[in-house]
Amino acid sequence: MTGKVPDDLLRVSDLAPQTLVELLDLAVGMKQEPLGWERDLRGGAIGCVFEKPSTRTRVSLAVAAHRLGMAAIVLNRGELQLGHGESVGDTVRVLSSYLDAITVRTFDHAVVEQMADAASVPVINALSNTHHPCQSLADLLTLREHFGTLAGMTAAFIGDGTSNTCNSFLAACAASGMHLTIAAPPGYETDEDILEEARSLMAQTGGSVSLTTEPIEAVGAAQAVYAEVWVPMDKGHEREERTERLAAYRVDDALLAHAPREAVAMHCLPATRGQEITSEVLDGPRSLVWRQAQNRLPTAQAVLHTFITTARRCTA
Structure with a gap:
């Protein structure tokens, strides 16, 4: 990818126009050949922190991760220590040591921003009250x-x-x-x-x-x-x-x-x-x-692949 990939995807406006085009191009390829990238991230994992009910977002992210050879771990707030007083920052720092990316579906967009500030892996906004990239x-x-x-x-x-x-x-x-x-x-x-x-x-x-x-x-x-x-x-x-x-x-x-x-x-x-x-x-x-x-599926696959491979190159 020649366009600059940001650390996180919190809003559509995080993506430069050229990067957006390249993401769509990748999604086209993944739609045509869904398992063509299954070796690239094999053995990795993403976390799906969901504070809101979900059908399309939850399933598309899980299947996208699977097609990339990754596990998708769904984490509801009540199942995390977040629901028992642990701070967002402390939770995300720990999750970053286990996961290749964190996707979050929440109410207040500030929570997504807090997670991105604390995380050392890409944070993907899977929906907040103000943005749905x-x-x-x-x-x-x-x-x-x-x-x-x-x-x-x-x-x-x-x-x-x-x-x-x-x-x-x-x-x-x-x-x-x-x-x-x-x-x-x-x-x-x-x-x-x-x-x-x-x-x-x-x-x-x-x-x-x-x-x-x-x-x-x-x-x-x-x-x-x-x-x-x-x-x-x-x-x-x-x-x-x-x-x-x-x-x-x-x-x-x-x-x-x-x-x-x-x-x-x-x-x-x-x-x-x-x-x-x-x-x-x-x-x-x-x-x-x-x-x-x-099309939620191939675009989710393209986002995960792009952000995780970019982050891995930056930390290699």
Whole structure:
């Protein structure tokens, strides 16, 4: 890999555009030949520290590790001394002496940053409240497979502009030179610092980001229309308010009728059918959702291989 690989993957913006392209290229190769790299890291292990439930992230990381000849050890907070008073730093220092990488799925992004500060092996953010980089890599691979290119593409994100998926997809669009419109109701706008960071990179890559409160306006030129769950795991107490405020932001056939004929629908899953996306769209001919889920595996494999082999070279 010629692009610079950072020590950790905490946010999509940790990856330089060239490094991102090379990761996607590697994922393509791993998707075509899943066991072609099984000797490279044989005998190693990754830790999966999960404080949130998971389906796609947990399984894709475990299978990716297996295809690289590695063990994946799932660690729930209640099973660790973290749940009994040990500090994050002390836990991670010990785990670093056993593992080749630590993946973490948690609530507060500060926990991921604390782990990265304390660890001597790569830390991979498998989801925090503000960033979801592993999902966005799968999103980009899916779009590149379908359309053949990313630079110059147009996309719309419909719903909660404050979500971790929106933040990471925005950063992914910025690195790829894509044009993104975010349609969100008042009070659900993307953080201004995250927007400014994306705009700064887009000035170099040729991308752009615009904001609106109108879903129909957002999808008017969009080749990809992205929906996401309205009530994430940590927002259950806001269910009634969110359901009411986001009701006009459902991705359905009526909304897609305002998009170009080639437009596709995306969703990071799990989906609440009939809320943020209808079954007709989710299971319909314009849906790329199931390929997105499938692509979580080769992109996870590419991330683990890239970060672990880079770290090993640096410590050799």
